[in-house]
Amino acid sequence: MxxxxxxxxxxxxxxxxxxxxxxxxxxxxxxxxxxxxxxxxxxxxxxxxxxxxxxxxxxxxxxxxxxxxxxxxxxxxxxxxxxxxxxxxxxxxxxxxxxxxxxxxxxxxxxxxxxxxxxxxxxxxxxxxxxxxxxxxxxxxxxxxxxxxxxxxxxxxxxxxxxxxxxxxxxxxxxxxxxxxxxxxxxxxxxxxxxxxxxxxxxxxxxxxxxxxxxxxxxxxxxxxxxxxxxxTEALPAVPQALAGQTVGVARDAAFSFIYQANLDLLAQMGAQVRFFSPLSDTELPECDALWLPGGYPELHAQSLAANTAMRDAIKGFFSAGKPILAECGGMLYSLETLTDYAENTHAMLGLLPGHGAMRGRRGCQGMQTAELPEGPVRGHAHHRSMAEQTPEPMAYGRRQRHPAPGEPIYRAGRLTATYLHLFFPNNPAAVAHLFSHGPGNDTVQATAASPHIKESSHAVK
Missing domain, CATH: 3.40.50.300 (P-loop containing nucleotide triphosphate hydrolases)
Structure with missing residues (x-):
């Protein structure tokens, strides 16, 4: 070495x-x-x-x-x-x-x-x-x-x-x-x-x-x-070219901006082409095989998001075609049926996942958690001041860093994975590759161990 x-x-x-x-x-x-x-x-x-x-x-x-x-x-x-x-x-x-x-x-x-x-x-x-x-x-x-x-x-x-x-x-x-x-x-x-x-x-x-x-x-x-x-030179595992030839569409604008540069870098290292689009101003999706709807401030732009029916229809069509979508926090709120902002105005959202989002003042949730996905565990965190109600039964829950109570719910509908958790992709590149792959449904993917450079220690999950 x-x-x-x-x-x-x-x-x-x-x-x-x-x-x-x-x-x-x-x-x-x-x-x-x-x-x-x-x-x-x-x-x-x-x-x-x-x-x-x-x-x-x-x-x-x-x-x-x-x-x-x-x-x-x-x-x-x-x-x-x-x-x-x-x-x-x-x-x-x-x-x-x-x-x-x-x-x-x-x-x-x-x-x-x-x-x-x-x-x-x-x-x-x-x-x-x-x-x-x-x-x-x-x-x-x-x-x-x-x-x-x-x-x-x-x-x-x-x-x-x-x-x-x-x-x-x-x-x-x-x-x-x-x-x-x-x-x-x-x-x-x-x-x-x-x-x-x-x-x-x-x-x-x-x-x-x-x-x-x-x-x-x-x-x-x-x-x-x-x-x-x-x-x-050998401390970090080699990144597989698991997404070679694929394109990932990433929402990025004033409403969706909570994006780790490390996540974008990893997608590129795995061979994916990243194409950005704006749910606020664009009327169609870029040509892509998978979508990532990251967190941000959809509550501040809910009226504009609701009014952009062309983009909403495009994402609904993408979902109906059975293509993979990852929706994190603000992206998950956008995926629900409605979102109620701080002024208590309710706006129509995508409706990919049953449920309704609403802001709740200064009370919220934050903390480090592991998303227990069928593709494998991926570490990340939660930080939000909203709630999601009338949602379906979760596929799984996040595992909190140091508390036995269940963490954030993780939902799956078709190829949509939605959760309040923000995932740190380099923690488990293989799992992320499966998540965005346009291959068979995610329910057939074998669980993948976390990246080998993450070791249980005094800083690990207990």
Whole structure:
């Protein structure tokens, strides 16, 4: 087994909790270095779809999601190695608080030896911020802390109070001023999609870059030592050309955009041609052998989706022809008979699957699960604030990462597979190939084991 290695400075940007400004700082730093002609590769911890859209625009580079449970250690290692070969700096944005979840952001940072910077919203406190950071830094002994980035800092005196209270071992990296022009717009599932506010984001990126440069963060980055990333040529299994000669139509527009780039890459590696279409504006499907209706915000565009009867009829015809369709979360809501939006207006949807979808305020479901499909188990996650009612008996349920209760229902009607779960295709390429294959019905497919680089461990299903 041969191993290749590459070195590159890297920084893991985490926080004590969500809402501290991690994405603002990560995006601003990526833009600052990009403006200086540097190649910055950014990764996002966990299954998030929205932050990577923001970070990709800021950095001008593709952004992959890295999760030790969902993707596996070998996958994460390979992505870091590939980035280190070409990048001047690697940035990793954490998820939630740095120790939250299992595996957590801290687990990923510790495994790959990436120093962590703590972004903390210091509004309303001073020396207490130093105390909190000191506690975080002492919680585990396998993590190197690069220092504190104080966000929402009110003044030079505010900065001094925090910096003077920090122990000598924890550097004060930068103070980001209190400025609403730096904050990123949000909605019910997280940040607003980058494509919807591209011009506004450009203004915010440049403002954040200027603020971070004025705060002296570049001086702190200059002290980062390179991190060595290695990858084995045999750690990841060879991807079979199981979809050679086939075309997969993928819905992608403002209503359907929760798409892992890794999923698209895998389809291409398996030989499939990917053709995008818009259920909002197109009137016919592209020539294709299978369809993928990913998640997104159909509830925000339900009226337009309902009004596009030509596209609805085209997808119904595709379904009636017995061709494979994968509908995830928002795609599943689109597949139901109706969808009721936040204004309590009900709109006709595809009607491929009996049932009715409705939004339900801020209550919802999220968490990592394994989709137990006849084709084989595929890991992924759920994140939604809607409910589906009057649906048929599920074919199966998702298996939760660490809880014995049944997870999300998984429905099958003909060649349609519909579920709230978002699947991470590289977890089990063989199962995904069977799912999209235009061959015999899925009920004849033999169950396929998960990708061999996913091993049961302290981060695995229990």
């Amino acid at each position: 041969s191993t290749s290695s590459a070195s590159c400075p890297a920084l893991f940007i985490s926080a004590p909790a969500s809402g501290q400004g991690k994405t603002t700082v990560t995006a601003g730093l990526a833009r600052l270095l990009r403006n200086q002609g540097k190649v910055v590769r950014v990764f996002k911890t966990g299954p998030d779809y929205l932050d990577p859209q923001i970070l990709a625009q800021a950095s001008g580079q593709p952004v992959d999601q890295l999760d030790l449970w969902m993707a596996g250690e070998a996958y994460c290692r390979q992505r870091f190695y590939e980035a280190a070969v070409e990048a001047d700096l690697i940035l990793v944005e954490g998820a939630m608080g740095l120790f939250d979840g299992d595996p957590s952001s801290a687990d990923l940072a510790a495994l790959f030896g990436i120093p962590m910077a703590i972004v903390m919203d210091v509004k309303g406190m001073a020396q207490t911020a130093a105390a909190l950071v000191t506690g975080l830094a002492g919680f585990r002994d396998d993590i190197h802390f690069a220092g504190l980035i104080a966000n929402n800092c009110g003044s030079q005196r505010h900065r001094e109070l925090i910096e003077d209270a920090l122990p000598e071992a924890i550097p004060f990296l930068a103070a980001v001023p209190r400025d609403p022009e730096l904050a990123l717009p949000e909605r019910h599932l997280g940040l607003v999609q980058a494509e919807e506010i591209r011009d506004d984001l450009e203004i915010r990126f440049e403002a954040a870059a200027q603020a971070l440069e004025a705060a002296g963060l570049l001086d702190a980055l200059a002290t980062l030592s390179p991190v060595s990333f290695s990858a084995s």
